[in-house]
Amino acid sequence: MPTVLLLGAGSDMAVAIARKFAAAHYDIQLAARKAAALQPLQQDLQVRYGITATTHDFDATDYSTHAAFFAGLPTMPDITVCAFGYLGDQELAQRDWQEAATIIHSNYTGAVSVLNIIAESYEARGKGMIIGISSVAGERGRQSNYIYGSAKAGFTAYLSGLRNRLFRSGVHVMSVQPGFVNTRMTQHLNLPPLLTAQPDQVANAVFKAAQRSRNVLYVKWPWKYIMLIIKMIPEGIFKKLKL
Amino acid sequence: MQKRLANWGNYPAITSEENAFTQEQQLRDFVVSNHQLIARGNGRCYGDASLGKHSISMLKYDKILSFDEQNGFLETQAGVTLDQILDIIVPKGWFLPVTPGTKFITVGGAVASDVHGKNHHVDGAFSGHITEMDVITGDGETVTCSQGRHTDLFWATCGGMGLTGVITRVKFDLKKIETAYIKQKQLKARNLEEVIRLFDEYKHYTYSMAWIDCLQKGDSFGRSILIVGEHATKADLNPKQQEAPLKLPAKPRLTVPFNLPSFILNTFTVKAFNWLYYGKNFKKEINNVVPYEPFFYPLDAILHWNRGYGKAGFIQYQFVLPLEHKAGLVAILQRISEKGWGSFLAVLKVFGHQDSLISFPMEGYTLALDFPVRKGLFEFLDELDEIVLQYGGRLYLSKDARMKQDVFWKSYPNANRFADIVKTYNPGKRFESLQSERLLLTK
Numbered sequence: 267m268p269t270v271l272l273l274g275a276g277s278d279m280a281v282a283i284a285r286k287f288a289a290a291h292y293d294i295q296l297a298a299r300k301a302a303a304l305q306p307l308q309q310d311l312q313v314r315y316g317i318t319a320t321t322h323d324f325d326a327t328d329y330s331t332h333a334a335f336f337a338g339l340p341t342m343p344d345i346t347v348c349a350f351g352y353l354g355d356q357e358l359a360q361r362d363w364q365e366a367a368t369i370i371h372s373n374y375t376g377a378v379s380v381l382n383i384i385a386e387s388y389e390a391r392g393k394g395m396i397i398g399i400s401s402v403a404g405e406r407g408r409q410s411n412y413i414y415g416s417a418k419a420g421f422t423a424y425l426s427g428l429r430n431r432l433f434r435s436g437v438h439v440m441s442v443q444p445g446f447v448n449t450r451m452t453q454h455l456n457l458p459p460l461l462t463a464q465p466d467q468v469a470n471a472v473f474k475a476a477q478r479s480r481n482v483l484y485v486k487w488p489w490k491y492i493m494l495i496i497k498m499i500p501e502g503i504f505k506k507l508k509l
Numbered sequence: 510m511q512k513r514l515a516n517w518g519n520y521p522a523i524t525s526e527e528n529a530f531t532q533e534q535q536l537r538d539f540v541v542s543n544h545q546l547i548a549r550g551n552g553r554c555y556g557d558a559s560l561g562k563h564s565i566s567m568l569k570y571d572k573i574l575s576f577d578e579q580n581g582f583l584e585t586q587a588g589v590t591l592d593q594i595l596d597i598i599v600p601k602g603w604f605l606p607v608t609p610g611t612k613f614i615t616v617g618g619a620v621a622s623d624v625h626g627k628n629h630h631v632d633g634a635f636s637g638h639i640t641e642m643d644v645i646t647g648d649g650e651t652v653t654c655s656q657g658r659h660t661d662l663f664w665a666t667c668g669g670m671g672l673t674g675v676i677t678r679v680k681f682d683l684k685k686i687e688t689a690y691i692k693q694k695q696l697k698a699r700n701l702e703e704v705i706r707l708f709d710e711y712k713h714y715t716y717s718m719a720w721i722d723c724l725q726k727g728d729s730f731g732r733s734i735l736i737v738g739e740h741a742t743k744a745d746l747n748p749k750q751q752e753a754p755l756k757l758p759a760k761p762r763l764t765v766p767f768n769l770p771s772f773i774l775n776t777f778t779v780k781a782f783n784w785l786y787y788g789k790n791f792k793k794e795i796n797n798v799v800p801y802e803p804f805f806y807p808l809d810a811i812l813h814w815n816r817g818y819g820k821a822g823f824i825q826y827q828f829v830l831p832l833e834h835k836a837g838l839v840a841i842l843q844r845i846s847e848k849g850w851g852s853f854l855a856v857l858k859v860f861g862h863q864d865s866l867i868s869f870p871m872e873g874y875t876l877a878l879d880f881p882v883r884k885g886l887f888e889f890l891d892e893l894d895e896i897v898l899q900y901g902g903r904l905y906l907s908k909d910a911r912m913k914q915d916v917f918w919k920s921y922p923n924a925n926r927f928a929d930i931v932k933t934y935n936p937g938k939r940f941e942s943l944q945s946e947r948l949l950l951t952k
Contacts, residue, residue, distance in 0.1 A: 276531070278569065303532055306586060310572035314597055450529060450569070454510050 267317070271295040271343035273324060273380060274350025275304055278449035279399065282469035283347055288315040290473065295343055297324035297335070298350070326350050326376030327368075336383050345395045345476065346384050348377050351418075353451050359413045366413050373417035378424055385428055388437040395438045397476060398425040402443045402484075405493045408509040429481060440475060441482050444468050445489040461486060514564060517815050518555040519822030520882050520910055523943065529566040533651065533677065539565070540675065540939065541649035547942040548675045550615030551590055554622060555825045556910030557943035558670045565675060567617050573597065574678065581683035582640065587617030587676045592809075599801070600755050603683040604740065606638040610856075612806050617676040622907035623668035623868035627716035627738075627805070630861035634870055636667035638681045646674040647939040665930040668868030670906050672945055673934045686740045688754035691716070691804040693738040695795040697787070701731025701842065705835065705874075708859045711737045716804075721855040722783040723845050723878070731842055733857065734790060741798050750798070757800045768816045779852065818881045824910055826890060827877040829860060829869065830902035837900030838874050841893055845878065848889060852879035867927040869905045877908070887911055909944065917948045 270287045272280050275296035284294050288311045296304045301321040311319040324335050352372035359366040381396060388394030403411055404418030422441060429439035446452065446462040463471075463485045475483040484490040499507070515522035527549075530536040540546065547561035551568065570588035577583075581603050583594065591605060592612040598604065609624040618624075620642065625634045632638075641655040644666055652674075654663040666673045696711075698704035704719050711717060714737035721733040743754050808814050815823070830837040856877045863870040880886055894916045897904065903920035904912050918924050931951055938951045945951045 278531075281531075306572035306574060309574045313573045313576045450531070453527070453529060456510060 267291065267293045268344040269293040269295060269341055270345045270347060271297065271339065273297050273346065273348045274326070275307065275321075276300075277349055277351075277451070278465045279444070279447060279468050280347070280349040281307060282465035283349065283472055284311060284319075285314070286466075286469040286473045287345075288317050288319070291315070291317060292345075293317050293341075294319040295322060295339055296320065297322040299323070299325050324380075326380065327371045329376070329379040332380045333383050336380070336387065342387065342391070344393075345397065346381070347397045347399070347472075348381060349399045350376070351399065351401070351451075353411075353414055356411050356413055369413050370417045373414065374420040374424075377421055381424070381428065385432060385437070389432055389435045392436045395440065395476060395479075396425075396428065396432075397440045397442060397472060399442045399444065400425065402445050402489055402493050405443075406496050406504075410509060438479050440472075440480055442468075442472055442475075442485065443483065443489060443493075444485045447485075461488060461492075514549075514552070514560055515822070516552045516554050516556060516559060518824055518908075518910060519815060519818065519820070520824065521557055521560070521943065522822075523557075523560045525560065525562060525564045527564050527566050529569045531569050533645075536565070536570075536675065536677070537645055537649045537651070540645055540647070544937070544939055545941045546675075547940055547945075548587075548617065548621075548671045550588060550618035551613055553611055553614045554618065555908040557947070558622075558906055558909070559618075559942060560944075561942040567615060567675075570617075570677065576601075578603075581685060582680060583683055584678065584680040585616050586678055587620075588615050590615050591619070598683060599686070599689050599757075602686055602755055604686045604801070606682055606684050607632055607635045608805055610806060611809055613809060616679050616681075620667055620676050620679055621669060621671045622905075623865065623870075624907075625860065625870050627718045627858065629863075629870055630712060630717070630859055631715050632684075633861065633863055634667075634865070634868055635681075636664075636865060636868060639663075639667070640680040640682065642666070642676060642680065643678040644674040644676050644934075646934040647936050651677065652934075661930045662934055664866040665927055665934070667865060668906070669866075669927065669931070670942065670944060670950070672931045672940050672942070672950055674940060684740075686755075687743050688741045688746055688750070689757050689801050690741040690746060690750065690754070690798050691738040691801050692741040692745050692798050693736060693796070693804055695790055696735045696737075697790055697793050698731075698733045698735055700725075700729055701733070701839065704731065704733040704735055704857065707735045711735065712859070715739050717858070719857040720786065721842075721857050721876070722787055723842055723852070723855045724780050724783060724849070726846055730846065731839075732787060734787065736804075738804055740801075745798055747798075757802065768818075768820045818879070821882040823879050823881045824886065824890065825877060825879050825908040826893065827869075827875060827905040827908045828893075828897045828902050829871055829873050829875040829905075830897065830900050831871065831873040832859075834900040834902070835874065837896055837902060838876065840896050840900075841876070844889075844893060844896070850880060850886075850889070866923050866930075867921060869903065869907070871903070873902070875905075877905075906944065912948070914948055917950075 270292045276298045288294050294311055301323040304321040308319040308321050354369040400422045401418040403415040404422045407415050425441040446457045448462050448464050468485050471485045511524050512527045514525045545562035549559040549564045567588035570586040572586045574584040578601050607626045619635045623634045623636045643651050643653050645651050716738040719733045719735040725732050858875050860870045862872045
C-alpha cells in the first residue's frame with residue numbers, strides 16, 4: 267500500500283487531501299503539532315476508507331527534532347505533502363518581530379528543514395514525491411501581506427530548486443499555488459467566490475496533478491493569468507497601487 | 510465574517526457571524542466567551558431554529574469516529590451528514606434506524622430536531638436509537654448523556670433545537686439490511702377517508718406515507734397515493750441486482766440552478782403537477798422494487814428544489830393531530846382547499862406513540878404542506894394554528910418560522926419543564942436563536 271505523509275495535517279486543506287488519497291487506498295501518516303488532536307481524523311480515515319492511518323507529533327519550527335521525526339515514521343512515505351503554514355497578521359508582524367518570525371519560520375524555515383531531510387532520503391532511494399503547498403502571495407510582494415508572501419516566495423523558490431536538483435534521481439517535486447481557499451485560515455476574510463477554491467477542489471486538483479507528475483499547479487486557472495499580469499506591472503506603477 | 514444565512518425555506522434570512530471549528534477545546538473556549546450562539550448544521554431545517562446572531566457551523570466537525578460492523582453501531586461527530594453515513598454503511602449491510610425525507614442533514618441536526626421517518630409508527634424517532642452523546646453546555650463543559658445518564662440533558666437535547674448546548678458527538682444504532690433496495694407498494698386512494706382506511710390496513714408495513722392532492726373538492730377531497738415499503742431481501746431482487754445487492758447504480762443529479770420567479774407557482778401549476786403526479790399511477794396498486802434513494806429521498810434528486818419557490822421563500826407547515834381528531838385534519842384541508850393555496854407537497858403520515866419531553870411526534874396524523882411566502886399567508890397560517898390548537902395538536906419546531914408564542918406554550922405540554930432544563934444547562938442565554946427569542950424558549 268503506498269503511503270502519504272501529511273505535514274500540517276490539521277488544516278482544512280490537509281484534511282481534504284488526506285481523504286482524497288485515502289479514498290484511492292493510500293495509507294496516511296498525519297503529522298502536526300498536537301498529534302492527539304488528529305485522532306478523530308485518523309479514525310475517520312480508517313472507518314471511511316478502510317486504510318491505515320497513523321498520527322505523529324511534528325513541530326515545523328523545532329528543527330532539531332525533524333530528523334528523528336522522519337526516521338521514526340512506521341514506514342517511509344512514498345509521497346510527502348508539506349501543507350503547514352501560518353498566515354499571521356501583517357500589521358502586527360511589521361511592529362512585532364515575534365509575529366514576523368513565526369510567519370517566516372512556519373512558512374519557510376521549517377519547511378526547508380524538514381524537506382531537506384526527506385529529499386536526502388528520497389534521493390538516496392531514487393524515488394518519491396514531494397508536494398509543497400505554497401501560495402500565489404509569494405509571486406510578488408504586496409503591502410497587505412508581504413511578510414507571509416516573502417516566506418512563501420522563499421518556499422516557492424526552494425521547491426523549484428529542489429525539483430531541478432532531484433529530477434535526475436527520479437524524485438518528483440510539485441509546487442501548488444492554491445490561490446484563495448475557503449478554510450478556517452481565511453474564514454474572517456471576504457473572498458471573491460469565483461476565485462476561491464473549496465478545500466475539496468484543492469484536494470482533487472492536487473491528487474490529479476500528482477498522478478500526472480505536474481510541476482506547478484494553479485488550483486483555479488485564472489490565478490495563473492492574474493499572477494502573470496500582477497508580475498508584469500512595472501514597479502514604478504506597482505508601488506503606487508494599494509494591493 | 511458576517512454572512513447572510515437562511516435555512517431551507519429561504520425565510521427568514523439573517524446576517525450572522527459564522528465560526529467553524531474542528532477542535533473541541535477551541536469550540537469550548539468560543540462557547541464560554543460568547544453569547545447569542547446557536548449551532549448550525551447543513552441548514553436543512555426550514556425556518557429560523559438554527560439562525561442566530563453568532564452561528565457555530567458544525568460542518569467541519571465531520572469525522573466518523575467508529576463503526577461497529579458486527580453489531581451495527583456508529584459513532585460520529587455532529588457535523589457528519591446522513592448521505593456520507595449512507596455511503597459507508599449501506600455497502601456493509603446497514604441502514605439508518607430513522608431518516609427524514611432528506612439525507613442532507615447532519616447528525617447533530619437529526620438529534621436537535623429529533624427527526625422522524627416513514628417508520629415512526631414502528632421504530633419511533635431518532636432519539637430512541639441514540640446510545641450516548643456529548644453536549645458542550647453553556648459553561649463550556651462537555652457532558653456525556655444518554656437515556657440513563659444526565660437524563661434531563663439528554664431528553665431536552667433531543668428535539669431541543671440546540672438550546673441546551675452544542676452537540677458534538679453522537680453514538681447510535683443501525684438497522685441491518687440485506688439489500689440496498691426497497692420493496693414498495695403504491696396505492697391510489699380516491700379521497701381522505703380511503704387513504705386513512707388504507708393507512709390502517711397497511712400499518713404492519715415498516716415504512717408508510719401518503720402524497721395528498723389538497724386542491725380537490727367534493728368526492729375526491731384528499732385524493733392521494735399511499736406508499737408503503739419494506740427493505741427488500743435478496744430474493745426480491747432481479748438477477749442483475751442480486752449480483753451486488755448492496756450497491757446502487759450511479760445516476761446523474763438534477764439541480765435547480767437559480768430561484769424561479771414566483772409567478773410560476775400558482776393554483777394552476779400546482780393543480781397540473783398534482784394531476785400528473787396522481788395520474789401517472791394508472792393502476793390502483795403498483796408493486797415494485799426500487800433503490801432506497803428515490804424511496805426515502807425523492808426530492809434530494811433535485812438539488813436546490815427549494816429555489817422553485819422564488820426569492821421570497823416558503824413556509825413548510827407541519828402539524829400533528831391526535832389520532833382521535835381526524836376531524837381537525839379535514840377542517841384544515843378544507844380551509845386550504847377553499848383558499849386555493851395548495852402546495853406541491855402535501856405529505857401525510859401516521860405517527861406511532863411517543864413519550865418524549867419536547868420532540869414533535871405524538872400518536873396521530875401529521876401533515877406537511879408548503880406555502881410560498883406571500884401577502885396574507887401568515888394571517889392564514891395563524892387561522893390554521895387555531896384549528897391545530899383546538900384539536901390538541903402542535904407544530905414541528907424544525908419547520909417553524911412564524912408561529913406565535915402562545916401557540917407553542919399551549920401546545921407543548923412539557924414546555925415549562927423543558928425551559929427549566931434549558932435554564933440549567935444554558936445559563937444567561939448563551940445559546941439563543943431567532944426561534945427561541947420569538948417563542949421565549951430561553952425565558
